[in-house]
Amino acid sequence: MKRWNIFRKLSIKELxxxxxxFINLIILGLVIFFFQKTINNSPDLVFPPDVRGKDxxxxxxxxxxxxxxxxxEGVLIDKNKDPLVILDQNPLNxxxxxxSIxxxxxxxxxxVKIPNVIQKDTGEARNILEKLGLRVEVVNGENGYIVRQIPESDFFIEKGASIVLYSYVSQEQTFTSSTTETYTGGQ
Structure with missing residues (x-):
């Protein structure tokens, strides 16, 4: 009974x-307990690897x-970098x-879009394609005109890729005269 005497000496306001x-301390303890549970259940935070400059x-x-x-997220074009290289990432650091994503x-x-060079002189076709940054391989000789191209025109191709041109060289162009006579008009 002596224990309860303490409470009899306190006023109602003090009680x-x-x-x-006491209630606030219990609530604070519960908040701390649940906050720790939430922190422990959250995923680990890590720095993502920096993959800039990698393919x-x-x-x-x-x-x-x-x-x-x-x-x-996007495509950028940097002439000084290799194709399909990562230029930027988010998040970083x-x-x-x-x-996460x-x-x-x-x-x-x-x-570049491949132009049609069929029926063009081999030299002219080569100049057109090389100005676009393409490599040219000519089959059947350099002195004719183009009859076929692979890949065909209107396709898109990466700069630096090769195009194969098939030329037709007529028999007259392959004939070389061993004489040096001057033509006088049939006299």
Whole structure:
């Protein structure tokens, strides 16, 4: 009974105040408990690997091994970089949950539309295609005109790729005279 005597000496206001303090301590303890549970259940935050400058396959392999998902956000063209190289990524240098999506921007190769060079002189066809940055291989000789091209016109091709031209060389063009007589008009 002596224990309860302490409470008899306190006023009602003091009992309510101590009761509220006790209730607040219990609530604070529960908040801390559930907050720790939430923190422990959240995924680990990690820095994503920097894949800038790597080719697309290598970059996606690295990110997949680190449990990240990849989205190609955009295409950029940088003449000084190799095609299909990662030029930028987001996020970078920021801790994110493992398994997050990484956005990549890739460098696309420079492409050109193949013109039709059929019926053109071999030299003219070669000049047209080489000015576009294409490599040219001529089959059947350089002195004729083009009768076939592979790939055909109106396709898109990467700069630096090869085009095969098939030429037709007439018999008159292959004939070389061993004489040096001057033509006098039939006299």
């Amino acid at each position: 309510i105040l101590y009761g509220l303090i 697309l396959k290598e970059a996606t392999d690295i990110l997949a091994k680190n449990n990240f998902k990849v989205v190609i 920021t801790k994110i949950p493992s398994g 990484i956005s990549l921007w890739i460098n696309m190769p420079q492409i």
